[in-house]
Amino acid sequence: MKEIAKLMNYRESVRxxxxxxxxGGLVNDFYFSDEFVKALYLANIKAGVDYMEFGYKADRxxxxxxxxxxxxxxxxxxxxxxxGDNDTDLKIAVMADVGRTNFKRxxxxxxxxxxxxxRVATYIHQMPAAVEMIQNIHDKGYETCCNIxxxxxxxxxxxxxxxxxxxxxxxxVIYIVDSYGSMYPEEMARLVESxxxxxxxxxxxxxxxxxxxxxxxxxxxxxxxxxxVDILDASxxxxxxxxxxxxxxxxxxxxKNPKYNVYPVICFIEDHIEKLRSQGAVWGYDLQYLMTGVxxxxxxxxxxxxxxxxxxxxxxxxxxxxxx
Amino acid sequence: MKEIAKLMNYRESVRxxxxxxxxGGLVNDFYFSDEFVKALYLANIKAGVDYMEFGYKADRxxxxxxxxxxxxxxxxxxxxxxxGDNDTDLKIAVMADVGRTNFKRxxxxxxxxxxxxxRVATYIHQMPAAVEMIQNIHDKGYETCCNIxxxxxxxxxxxxxxxxxxxxxxxxVIYIVDSYGSMYPEEMARLVESxxxxxxxxxxxxxxxxxxxxxxxxxxxxxxxxxxVDILDASxxxxxxxxxxxxxxxxxxxxKNPKYNVYPVICFIEDHIEKLRSQGAVWGYDLQYLMTGVxxxxxxxxxxxxxxxxxxxxxxxxxxxxxx
Numbered sequence: 001m002k003e004i005a006k007l008m009n010y011r012e013s014v015r016x017x018x019x020x021x022x023x024g025g026l027v028n029d030f031y032f033s034d035e036f037v038k039a040l041y042l043a044n045i046k047a048g049v050d051y052m053e054f055g056y057k058a059d060r061x062x063x064x065x066x067x068x069x070x071x072x073x074x075x076x077x078x079x080x081x082x083x084g085d086n087d088t089d090l091k092i093a094v095m096a097d098v099g100r101t102n103f104k105r106x107x108x109x110x111x112x113x114x115x116x117x118x119r120v121a122t123y124i125h126q127m128p129a130a131v132e133m134i135q136n137i138h139d140k141g142y143e144t145c146c147n148i149x150x151x152x153x154x155x156x157x158x159x160x161x162x163x164x165x166x167x168x169x170x171x172x173v174i175y176i177v178d179s180y181g182s183m184y185p186e187e188m189a190r191l192v193e194s195x196x197x198x199x200x201x202x203x204x205x206x207x208x209x210x211x212x213x214x215x216x217x218x219x220x221x222x223x224x225x226x227x228x229v230d231i232l233d234a235s236x237x238x239x240x241x242x243x244x245x246x247x248x249x250x251x252x253x254x255x256k257n258p259k260y261n262v263y264p265v266i267c268f269i270e271d272h273i274e275k276l277r278s279q280g281a282v283w284g285y286d287l288q289y290l291m292t293g294v295x296x297x298x299x300x301x302x303x304x305x306x307x308x309x310x311x312x313x314x315x316x317x318x319x320x321x322x323x324x
Numbered sequence: 325m326k327e328i329a330k331l332m333n334y335r336e337s338v339r340x341x342x343x344x345x346x347x348g349g350l351v352n353d354f355y356f357s358d359e360f361v362k363a364l365y366l367a368n369i370k371a372g373v374d375y376m377e378f379g380y381k382a383d384r385x386x387x388x389x390x391x392x393x394x395x396x397x398x399x400x401x402x403x404x405x406x407x408g409d410n411d412t413d414l415k416i417a418v419m420a421d422v423g424r425t426n427f428k429r430x431x432x433x434x435x436x437x438x439x440x441x442x443r444v445a446t447y448i449h450q451m452p453a454a455v456e457m458i459q460n461i462h463d464k465g466y467e468t469c470c471n472i473x474x475x476x477x478x479x480x481x482x483x484x485x486x487x488x489x490x491x492x493x494x495x496x497v498i499y500i501v502d503s504y505g506s507m508y509p510e511e512m513a514r515l516v517e518s519x520x521x522x523x524x525x526x527x528x529x530x531x532x533x534x535x536x537x538x539x540x541x542x543x544x545x546x547x548x549x550x551x552x553v554d555i556l557d558a559s560x561x562x563x564x565x566x567x568x569x570x571x572x573x574x575x576x577x578x579x580k581n582p583k584y585n586v587y588p589v590i591c592f593i594e595d596h597i598e599k600l601r602s603q604g605a606v607w608g609y610d611l612q613y614l615m616t617g618v619x620x621x622x623x624x625x626x627x628x629x630x631x632x633x634x635x636x637x638x639x640x641x642x643x644x645x646x647x648x
Contacts, residue, residue, distance in 0.1 A: 184546060186325070214577075214578075218543075219543030250538055253618045254508065266615075269637065274635065
């Protein structure tokens, strides 16, 4: 049980990172209007959010630019068209997937870019490629994160080895990523403990990225920050792939640092998020995501179920269990 | 942090109580079709649920019987029309509000009734009336619970005194009720500790009833069971007043006792709950409930906001904060 004094107060080192456009972009193929993005940028500034993630740095040789909105590629000129020189306290982040980013060609020196931080997303078997990428991007002057995905299916020994490898790079932040939304706060507490051991040894900061398959995205984030995790991912109305993420409005209501302000988040949701939903973007907790979460599976089948407008939950459950 | 061995195993004493008709009835004025109720009864039996709450035992002198469905009054003949002699392992519960139940007139001896348990819901200032009611109902042969409501606004000293009073009755179960859905798991852990002290002293069982204003209904229930609370309230698809309750499908997926089975819950939701929603019943997490939860207020204003179909969340937030 955490000390009550700690819960009434706040830790200066905590930071909030808005993933609405990046994880949310997976829902609408990154087709956000400039009006939406500008309003989101302003809302983040007013709300005291620390980082805004613009999207992915996808390799245009692998992904057809005509089939996605600009946030899929997060070109510097696109970001500049929204934020100008970004003369604010809000930092700009972009996600770069290992194996799907031409980082040597597409990421310039930080001095030339509006981007402050790159988040390198990797599977555990790609660690050497992740390390190369982190080092290259760090050497260009950026803050870097390493987001090791799908850890709920990784062996503990492999995970420990991967953490040791990445902690010995110049990476700034190591993320705990519950890709499948399959974790309960009790497990989160244990996982944070094992990450924290390595992070403390090498002087790294920890981050948390949660999914809401079991309605635990916010609960796991609250657990993690209580256990010493500093960088917290959230999105407006929880917008994100499948069951979505930790809702920004809940997180900012929970954090005690007076620099955070939930009111601009409420205004943004009222003005912009409901419109996205009415245009057909679908995300959030539903039975199909509970099922893949409980079964500790990638949500791809549940996303397909959603896309097809299926409502035969019982049949879907049988399909999953038969495959399992 | 809980022991991992405890989390992989289960506690025999844990029981699940379905509140779909009672708390859910607050959403649709208790108008459930007999077909719905029969299917729910069968689903609960198949799912291994331990108690099914049929509704309230409302005083018909106070409430007009023509304005509510039968679950508002939970007459024995109504319950019998669904369950017959209920020759199953599923027990039947009914809620009786202090000050709104004519328990002397309306509750017969248990030998004559299909009901197994009465849950006495009380505010903290009504404890002596609650005690009288508990004793009367206990003496008639029923299992009894005491659900002390709105504790998040009660003084700790008052709550301690109330617990001492009720623990000295013949009540079987004392409930932790987060009426406003305003609690975080950290607070829940502390609250369980204080309830448990009294419960252990007098040999009472503890129960938990959570609301989902902060998307913490399931997280708080999981926290509570980990801390030693045995009787867990949940409802199908979280159906319940305002932001709703702990979803049955999440709870049964989480509990490890092999007697619980989530598949009948999924089937019931597919066949019956979506229909209720399409008929206009509205519940579940939304911004207005977050706001009353964070502000630790009764959800009545948020419910009104929902009823009126309002979507001006920012204006509503200002209204609440001005009143606060």
